[in-house]
Amino acid sequence: MSNYQTLLMAVDLSEDSHAVAAKAAALRDAYGATLHIIHVIEPLSFAYGGDIPMDFSGIQEEIHQQARTQLTAFGEKYGVTEANRHIVLGRPEVEIHALGEELGVDLVVVGSHGRYGLALLMGSTANGVLHGATCDVLAVRVGS
Numbered sequence: 001m002s003n004y005q006t007l008l009m010a011v012d013l014s015e016d017s018h019a020v021a022a023k024a025a026a027l028r029d030a031y032g033a034t035l036h037i038i039h040v041i042e043p044l045s046f047a048y049g050g051d052i053p054m055d056f057s058g059i060q061e062e063i064h065q066q067a068r069t070q071l072t073a074f075g076e077k078y079g080v081t082e083a084n085r086h087i088v089l090g091r092p093e094v095e096i097h098a099l100g101e102e103l104g105v106d107l108v109v110v111g112s113h114g115r116y117g118l119a120l121l122m123g124s125t126a127n128g129v130l131h132g133a134t135c136d137v138l139a140v141r142v143g144s
């Protein structure tokens with residue numbers, strides 16, 4: 001098996017993200033690879049669209065600011081340089097694929113909850129990332 005050279009870990013900034021980050025950082029160290037981190041912010045307009053005639057820009061900027069603060073803490077804890085920390089607006093699976101291709105990553109690391117029943121039918125980000133991925137994907141079991 002060839003060594004992984006460029007890794008991308010996707011974090012939703014929940015407590016579970018530490019399990020994902022710890023695995024990704026261990027792989028980075030084992031392979032001597034470069035590690036990038038992505039957090040995707042879903043625009044409020046995706047959820048509330050034209051239903052609520054409201055300007056979301058202030059709240060959106062606040063969400064962005066909080067994400068920046070949390071991602072900085074994550075990056076510092078797991079040794080990801082500032083240039084390799086990415087905050088993107090959009091749908092998580094779409095943006096994770098897009099950044100992965102842009103950076104030429106050879107492994108994407110995501111968290112995966114053991115889902116069943118309705119939740120399984122509704123799908124998950126890990127499934128979305130796996131489908132259509134052009135590189136390997138590691139799904140780290142998180143939560144319960």
Ligand code: AMP
Nearest residue numbers: 010011012039040092110111124125126
């Ligand atoms: P979920 O399927 O939404 O429970 O998320 C499972 C995993 O997908 C998380 O542990 C992250 O690795 C990734 N993920 C979910 N949401 C985001 C997000 N907004 N930005 C980046 N990664 C995410």
